[in-house]
Amino acid sequence: MIDMQQLSFRYESAQGNALTDITLHIPRGEFLGIIGPSGAGKSTLLSVISGVIPHHYTGDFYGACVVNGMDTVEVTPTDLSRVVGSVFQDIDAQMVSSMVEDEVLFALENFGVPAKDLDSRVEEALATVGIANLRHRSLDTLSGGQKQKVAIAAVLAMRPQVLVLDEPTGELDPASSQAIFRVLRTLNEQGTTVVVVEQKIMLLSAFCKSLCVMDRGSVRLHGTMREVLAHPELLREIGVNCPRVATLHEQLLAAGLSAGPVPICVEEAKAMVEGVLA
Amino acid sequence: MKGMLQYVHGNTILHKVPPLLKLLIAIAICAACFSTRSLLVLLALIVLDVILGFIGNIGRQTLRTLCSLCKFSSIIFVLQIFFVTQGNALVTLPLGVRITDEGLRFSAMICMRLIGATLPLTVMLTLTRLPDLTRQLVKVLHVPYKYAFAFTTAIRFIPILARDMAAVIEAQTARGVELDGNFIKKLRLLLPLCVPLLVSSIRKIEAGAISAELRGFHLRGKKAA
Amino acid sequence: MIHLNGVHFSYEGREVLSGIDLDIASGEFVALIGPNGAGKSTFSKLLNGLNKPTQGTVTVAGLDTKKARTSALARKVGFLFQNPDRQLCRSTVRDELLFGLELCLTDKADIQARLDKTLADFHLDPALNPLTASRGERQRVALASLMALTPQLLILDEPTTGLDWRECMHTMELVTALNRQGATVFMVSHDMEVVRDFAQRVLVLNKGRLAADGTPHEVLRRTELLSDAALLPPQIMQLSLSLGANYDDIDTCEEMTESLIRRRLEK
Structure with a gap:
């Protein structure tokens, strides 16, 4: 791609x-x-x-x-x-209008989507990110998380x-x-x-x-996530934090315990601990 | 400061008037303010503005704006009084400074014109959805979309800037800057703070421009041309 | 250091904080956590007088914030905003630090000494223009400008937002050092790992009230209370919670490793 x-x-x-x-x-x-x-x-x-x-x-x-x-x-x-749809960090700066619906319409109108399809395309984009209920709200009444979802929807409208x-x-x-x-x-x-x-x-x-x-x-x-997280020392040297479960894996290995592959979530870490004690 | 020029949703008759007509009414009131010399007419125009605010269901907000405009123009009022020396002296101060009836009248007129001309624009912009205005500017007046968009974006940035400015003032107050002194002192302290504000605004505007470009803004520009 | 007595705070007719009582002793390191919009920033601005309580009293460093001027409080209370750009207003690091110092102090020799010490402590280039520096550097300049005044109370509003891991650790080390010298630290944060690692006491603010107050160990393991406040326990706590009652006292990687070695040996 x-x-x-x-x-x-x-x-x-x-x-x-x-x-x-x-x-x-x-x-x-x-x-x-x-x-x-x-x-x-x-x-x-x-x-x-x-x-x-x-x-x-x-x-x-x-x-x-x-x-x-x-x-x-x-x-x-x-x-x-x-x-390619792009979403930026500065939530307020990337908005071009003051209403949720207009924000999503912006790209659709620019790209010349036929008027009869506009309504369903807006509906679809908002529903995909789970904010269909905010369609007629003004942007400044939304929380940061909701606004970021609007920004994503506005980009998704272009499919x-x-x-x-x-x-x-x-x-x-x-x-x-x-x-x-x-x-x-x-x-x-x-x-x-x-x-x-x-x-x-x-x-x-x-x-x-x-x-x-x-x-x-x-x-x-x-x-893959597991391949990369298997290099905790290199990550630290670069200046990137490891998830704590990966740090735990590293410490268990250092203590001479056979911890298996590096866990990437709490569930896997639980299995790792149970494995160590088995 | 908060909420200034920000669209207030509503269902009043003024919300339903076409945006261009609203803008036209506002401009007409402005023009009237500057063409009349009668204080009574000016007062009537200001009252009309407030009534329009109440019809649009933003009465309290309009009065608040009126209040801050009054504060601002009172400074101008005081300055003007001393500059105009024609007419009959009402009060004579040492060093040949005199307050005259003509000076009083002239200062009052300047201030009321300022208030009378600013108020209708803020009322109308608060009652108009900016995208609607953009669309009408393009459709009815055949303003190129790019310019119409730039115009409405500029207006949209005012509340954002005001909010940023308030945050800067807050942060400086927190470190010990005293901003409750007189106007000149306040201005001297605030001016250097405008630099970082400007820098962050330029960053914001650039991000906004890229975001618009990546959503096909130029396509519409081409069609309109 | 901080006393809140029956504090209510309303903004534009909406009650943001309702009935808060709180005592924070000198030298504590307190973290305030809670969902977006719970009023955490509002709360922290009560502590330096930017916000005045609608009802009740807030006393900070012996000053009633309702009566004291914010500038008088600024001498004792440093406030680091989430966005450092709000604070920075001079075109070199030296001028920025001097501006802050001269606002609160008058003794020229003292100002010069503090300027030199801060530049050295923070490894800052005095000629650097903060406006063109990276976010991490700008944050460091803003923090340096506060610490130069050796505040009795340091308030941090999400100090690690927008920073990479190294910058984040560096900021927290500087804050911890100031805390060890006796300053009280009050930090608003979203990062539960940072809260676990650095705070001695955790407050949860939810729906305008203090929902919990205790050590990180006591507060951050209360999954239900946290999820009600849109938060999650730190990862290792999640792990020890999922492993059951035998792991009740384990909060960190080190404790977990130690415990597992012990359990292996016992077998």
Whole structure:
């Protein structure tokens, strides 16, 4: 679905590269989490996928990024947006209107969806993220979690095949963050490819299929959640936290106990503990 | 500050008037304020604004806006009084400063014009859904969509900016800045704070522009052109 | 350090906090948790006088917040906002720190000494422009500017939001150091792991009332109470809870490992 080949990028005004020699393949139907310290290039990578780089932010672009057969350098971000939907961290700044319904209508009207279909498309997008009841509300009466769902719905209205999100739960409490990730999981199960940048490793490990760890413009680790979490020392060196159950696994191994494969959730950790005592 | 220029939902007759007509009425009232020289007419126009506010079911909010406008214009009032020296002196202060009947009249007129012209615009914008206004600007007046969108986005940013400014003031108060002094002192303290506000606003506007672009904003721009 | 007596707070006619009584002693490290919209920020702003109680009294560092000026409180209470950009307003780190110091102090020698010490403690480049720095650095400058005044009470509104793991640990180490020197810390947080690791006392705010008050061990294991407040226990607590009563005293990885080694040996 997304294919990056030896991709490097330097922002016009910057000294060093924001991305260096990235080769990354993201298959259709993937649910990929991206984590890494600040300045690792996570947001830059998302901007490449959505075509904002190099069309909006210019600079030295080497290599290629192909999304669904389209070279992101050759097509415009607007054309790309029929395939890739983008959700940003700043919840208020990405809104273009003051009412929920208008926010979702914005893209539909822009892309020239026939008037007779508008109503059902809005309904569908809002229902997918579970906020059909908020359709006629004003945005400033909503909570942060609800607004972020509106932002996702507004992008979903275009029926994108890929959804990229940049720290969508940055300002949300644990329950609202989980709710957003449950929405993402549902979408992924329905076939959407999801790429999400996030600092909360517990959320990523609980929901994503694979994990990509970035550091100073490069991909340091990429694989299934279990493959990546099996390298706790490397993760710490990069500056990424491990879920506590993975840290426990590491400590059990260090104590000479046979703990088996690294657990990625509490249920698996429970099985691990029972295994250690068996 | 809170809620200023933010759409207030309702079902009153004023909500149903077409947005353009509303804007036209507001502009007409503004124009009337600036063309008349009669204090009585100005007073009547201000009363009309308040009545419109009550018809639109935002009476209390309108009175609040009126109140803050009064505070602001009282500063202008005091300044103006001393600048106009024509007419009969009512009070003579040392150093040749005098307050005249003409000065009083002129200052009152300036202030009432300011209030009378600002109020209808805020009332109308509070009662109008911005996307409706954008649509009408494009359809009826044939304003290119890009400009209409920019116009309504600018208006939409006012409450966001006001909220940010309030948060900045709060944060500075928390570290010991005293903002309850006189107007000049307040201005001197607040001006440097506008820089970070500007920086974060530019970031916000850029994020908004990208978000709009990624949702096909330019497609509509092309069609309208 | 902090006394709340029958505190009610209403905003635009809606009661946000209803009937809160609380005593926090000098030197405590207290965390306040709860769902979005429970009034956590409102609560913390009561403690530095930005919000005044509608009913009841709030006394902080011996000052009644209703009577004291916010600027008088600012000398004793440091408040770190969730968004550091609200606080920063000068174009170099040196000017930013000086601005904060000069607001509260007059002794030139004292100001200079504090400036030098803070720059050294925080490893800050005095010429750095905070406006162009990363979020983590901006947070650090904002925190440095508060700590330069060695406040008696430090209030933190979600200090780890938007930071990566290393920045988060660094911030918490600085806060812990100040706490060890005797300052009281009051922290609003969504991160249960951070709360478990650093706080000595946890308050749960839900629907305008304090739903729980106790040590992290006492509060963070109450699954039902937490889920009612849109929260989850930290991961290892979830694990020990799911393992049953034999694991009641286990909250951390280290405790769990130790316990498992012991249990193996007993077999």
